[in-house]
Amino acid sequence: MQTQRPNALFRNLTAKIAALPMIATALFVFVGCTLWTVYYSFTKSRMLPSDKWVGLQQYERLWNTPKWQIAVENLLIFGFCMMILSLVIGFVLAALLDQKIRFENTIRTIILYPFALSFIVTGLIWQWVLNPDFGIQQVVRDLGWQSFEFNPLFNPDIVIYGVLIAAVWQGSGFIMVVMLAGLRGIDEEIWKAARVDGIPRWRTYVFIIIPMMRPVFVTALVLIASGIIKVYDLVKAQTNGGPGISSEVPAKYVIDMMFGNQNLGQGFAASTMMLLSVAVILIPWAYLEFGRKKHG
Amino acid sequence: MRRLKAILAASTVLCATAAAAEGVKLEVTHWWTSGGEAAAVKALADVFGEKSQNEWVDGAIAGGGSTARPVMISRITGGDPMHATQFNHGRQAEELVEAGLMLDLTDVAEAEGWRDTINPVSLLDSCTYEGKVYCVPINIHSWQWMWMSNKAFADAGVAVPANWEEFVASAPALEAAGKVPLVVGQQDWQARGAFSVLLVAIGGTDLWLDIYANKNAEAVRGDAMAKVFEAADTARNLSANSNVGDWNLATAKIINGEAGAQIMGDWAQGEFAVAEKVAGEDYTCLPGLGMNEVIQTGGDAFYFPKHDDPDVTAAQKELASIMFSREAQVAFNLKKGSLPVRGDIDMSTANDCMRKGLDILASGNVLPSSEQAISQDTEQQMRDLFIEFFNDKSLSTADAQERMAQLIEQAD
Structure with missing residues (x-):
């Protein structure tokens, strides 16, 4: 008798049934709602969704709006600086903590602490710290430095860096912990071998440890990047987009359009642009990163 | 799409309002939360409490109009409508009216002759959509x-x-x-x-x-x-x-x-x-x-989302009528610092600045608010x-x- 080959579809049936609700949710919520949003971004939807098709009109308006242009520019500055600063500060702190120092637990807790605060609280704290009348500027002036000026939140040219400071303060502790876990995963033997070969510590870090920590860096990168693209609450609490519109970000533009302007179509167009920009970066990268592993 | 939403909205409302035995509990949402504003709302609720069997349930939403309006709109479109809600008069609620989510108040307005007593008439016009009245103007706030x-x-x-x-x-x-x-x-x-x-x-x-x-x-x-x-x-x-x-x-x-x-x-x-x-x-x-x-002539108006229970609808119309009454207008506007929407009431206790406003209003030098246009x-x-x-x-x-x-x- 011939043995019947089990149908691939029914292999591991229980596991597949168990995963069904999640698959349905993912399809409906993520894919379904995304398609819905993209479709309605081509309509003249105002407060309520409508089917009146207007083609690319919402996108034309979007890219002609100074508020959106400033938001995109801010996101680029913020994203670039945030990425570099978080990774560098996170890694350096982790490397310093990894020197078998005393009170490591205490210091780690203190540095990680800001991460336990929401962005709203972070934004408010830094709004006060950077307030020219009673924040850093005033404290330094009271110490006798009368001409000292540090007032980023009311200066349209540098306000985004004021937001950046708060974001780095909040986020770098977490990146440090991720990096620290990565460093702890490095085999002690590698350090010993490097020492035997007489390689200086910094060269060991740069040429041996960091390449070995590639998966950890990828994780950190994804965490930071998703934080950057969705930054909204921090800006909302700290500057509310001001002064003027100089610290607007795309996510805030979307919310403002959908609810403040009661213009869903415009909000959907903006969020579709956000999705598109993420996809443009993410898809080739994911292909390189994960596709290669499968074949190699 | 809209019709589906309306049906969904209506069906959930049925369960929400079944518990109306004696007085109907009317939930009223607004964004008046500062000291003077809260006092004004209380004055309005007190007048309603005296005149009516029904109960005023206060639903203040903090954070100002731009925070409150999205909450209100999503509750109305999402099928959990309150019984009365504040909007600025003008076009903010236009689409909700178009979608048939708001209660038609034309019979109350005609029975009480709102059009004859309201001053200026443009206030009522901005509540009117296709010849029907959908809101009660409650005060006039001027930017000028x-x-x-x-x-x-x-x-x-x-x-x-x-x-x-x-x-x-x-x-x-x-x-x-x-x-x-x-x-x-x-x-x-x-x-x-x-x-x-x-x-x-x-x-x-x-x-x-x-x-x-x-x-x-x-x-x-x-x-x-x-x-x-x-x-x-x-x-x-x-x-x-x-x-x-x-x-x-x-x-x-x-x-x-x-x-x-x-x-x-x-x-x-x-x-x-x-x-x-x-x-x-x-x-x-x-x-x-x-x-x-x-x-x-900007300001605030109350809209009444549609409910299926006839008791609730009757109570909503009663509330609308009381909001427009002389008594409520005086009590509310003195506390709020805004001008009343009726030309036929005594505002002798108003202060200097408010009196200046009343005089200008009486002389007919009025302009619609940009929200109306x-x-x-x-x-x-x-x-x-x-x-x-x-x-x-x-x-x-x-x-x-x-x-x-x-x-x-x-x-x-």
Whole structure:
């Protein structure tokens, strides 16, 4: 008798049934709602969704709006600086903590602490710290430095860096912990071998440890990047987009359009642009990163 | 899509309102949360409590209109409507009415003759859609005021100015005395409002109507408007050192004499009242910047989302009728500092500034509010433009003028 080959579809049936609700949710919520949003971004939807098709009109308006242009520019500055600063500060702190120092637990807790605060609280704290009348500027002036000026939140040219400071303060502790876990995963033997070969510590870090920590860096990168693209609450609490519109970000533009302007179509167009920009970066990268592993 | 939503909304309402045995509990949502505002709502609820078997359940939403409106709208469209809700009169709730989510109040309005007693009639017109009445106007709030600190001008050694030009002339003295001549906060609607007041004061009522009612973009490009933008340029220079966010904190600078003047609607009066300041002695109010005395008839109105239970509908109509009653109008508006919507009531206990407003209203110098003329979308784009203009000196008056013209061209 011939043995019947089990149908691939029914292999591991229980596991597949168990995963069904999640698959349905993912399809409906993520894919379904995304398609819905993209479709309605081509309509003249105002407060309520409508089917009146207007083609690319919402996108034309979007890219002609100074508020959106400033938001995109801010996101680029913020994203670039945030990425570099978080990774560098996170890694350096982790490397310093990894020197078998005393009170490591205490210091780690203190540095990680800001991460336990929401962005709203972070934004408010830094709004006060950077307030020219009673924040850093005033404290330094009271110490006798009368001409000292540090007032980023009311200066349209540098306000985004004021937001950046708060974001780095909040986020770098977490990146440090991720990096620290990565460093702890490095085999002690590698350090010993490097020492035997007489390689200086910094060269060991740069040429041996960091390449070995590639998966950890990828994780950190994804965490930071998703934080950057969705930054909204921090800006909302700290500057509310001001002064003027100089610290607007795309996510805030979307919310403002959908609810403040009661213009869903415009909000959907903006969020579709956000999705598109993420996809443009993410898809080739994911292909390189994960596709290669499968074949190699 | 809309019909589906309406059906969904209606079906959930059935369960929500089944528990109406004796008095119906009416949930009323609004965004009046500051001291004076809360007192005014309480006065209104008290009048309702005396006159009716039904119960007022207060649903205040903190954070101002721009925070509250999305909550209200998503509750109505999401099938969990309250029984009555505040909106500014105008076009904010237009689409909800179009979608058939609001209760038709025409029978109440006709039975009580709202059209005969309301003043000005334009208030009722902005509640009317295709000949039917969908909301109760409850007060009039006008933007056209400038509030000045008598103390600041005394400190600077100059007389309190009687119009915008005198104010601009006195600004250097204020600056020399270490005062901010004109305080404008960082909320976008503050900058937008200040500009509109300048437009009416300097450009005149007709220019305003031509731009907002007729959507004439060429009028925005004209010379009269260039003058308005010049004045706005002066205003942004005078307000450069405001360093303040919320409007009431800006008003506080007037109250304690740190700043000379603030262009703000008559709700600022509530702040002066809470600080126990006297109009004429501690502060001076200047309607229409002393150039063009006119009252803008913006303000608040209540809408009643549709429910299927006839008891609830009856209670909603009763509430609508009480809100429009003489008693409620007097009690509410005295506390709120706003003007009543009826011309036939006694407001003898009103203070100086409020009386000035009532006189202007009686003389018929009225203008619709921009919310009545343009959609929320256009309104918000204007706000974005003017908050940028007031904060970014590199945006020239000519560029701003052209951008405003484009917004009016696209307006709907």
